[in-house]
Amino acid sequence: MAVRKCAYVLLLFCAVGTYSLHVPYNWRFNDTLKLSYSSVPSDNFWDAIQKVETGGEFDPEFAIGDHGASIGPLQIQERYYNDAVQFDPGLQSGSYHGYTYNNCMGRGSFQYSKAVGNAYMGRYATVSRLGRTPTNEDFARIHNGGPNGWRMSGTLGYWHKVQKYL
Numbered sequence: 370m371a372v373r374k375c376a377y378v379l380l381l382f383c384a385v386g387t388y389s390l391h392v393p394y395n396w397r398f399n400d401t402l403k404l405s406y407s408s409v410p411s412d413n414f415w416d417a418i419q420k421v422e423t424g425g426e427f428d429p430e431f432a433i434g435d436h437g438a439s440i441g442p443l444q445i446q447e448r449y450y451n452d453a454v455q456f457d458p459g460l461q462s463g464s465y466h467g468y469t470y471n472n473c474m475g476r477g478s479f480q481y482s483k484a485v486g487n488a489y490m491g492r493y494a495t496v497s498r499l500g501r502t503p504t505n506e507d508f509a510r511i512h513n514g515g516p517n518g519w520r521m522s523g524t525l526g527y528w529h530k531v532q533k534y535l
Contacts (some may be wrong), residue, residue, distance in 0.1 A: 408494060409487040410508045417534035418443055418486070419479065421527070430478045441474035443482040443512075452516075453488035460488055480485060486512065494519070505535060 370446045422444040423429035429442040439446050450470045454460045461468055465481065493516040494503040503519075509531040510524035511517075518524045 402485070407435055408496070408503050409490055410505065411481070413509060413535060414505050414531075415443065415479075415483045415486060417531045418509065420534045421530045430475060440471075441471070441482050442479045443486055444472075445482055446483055447516075450485055452492060454487045456492035457488035457519045460485060494514075505531070 380514075384523065419429055419442045422434070423432045423442060426432045431444065432444065433440055433493075434444050435446070445532050464505060465472075465484070468481060473476060473485060474495055490503070490511065494507050494511050496502055498516075499507060499519060506528050509520040509528045510519045510521065513523040513527040514521045
């Protein structure tokens with residue numbers, strides 16, 4: 370029995386140690402000892418994105434777009450999701466244990482989709498990449514155009530649509 374307990378403790382120690390190696394470099398502990406990103410969009414921002422992405426859909430949490438390539442209230446694509454999870458493995462553990470890309474759509478998916486979006490922004494909308502503090506415009510254009518969307522002229526129209534809801 371003691372050997373089994375030692376094995377569990379060792380396994381837990383290794384799992385925690387391994388996870389800590391994957392913590393993103395720009396995370397910091399806040400006052401409540403929860404990990405947080407250095408810069409994330411507000412809930413109002415994500416509400417505006419949902420309105421633009423789902424455009425009056427009766428039930429935005431079940432929206433499917435781009436011929437099935439984008440799902441849920443924020444119209445997240447699988448490549449976007451995978452980038453976010455690679456940056457923040459916590460999107461598939463803890464309270465999100467067992468979550469997958471498919472959880473970006475369906476009842477209650479808006480909260481998870483925002484967490485995915487925040488991780489994506491934590492990875493790509495950073496001072497070190499942009500050379501300045503990210504703005505809502507940067508967040509919107511990155512959400513729409515990918516990691517370098519903030520500097521692509523093709524994402525300006527999308528930003529103007531989002532701006533109307535902010």
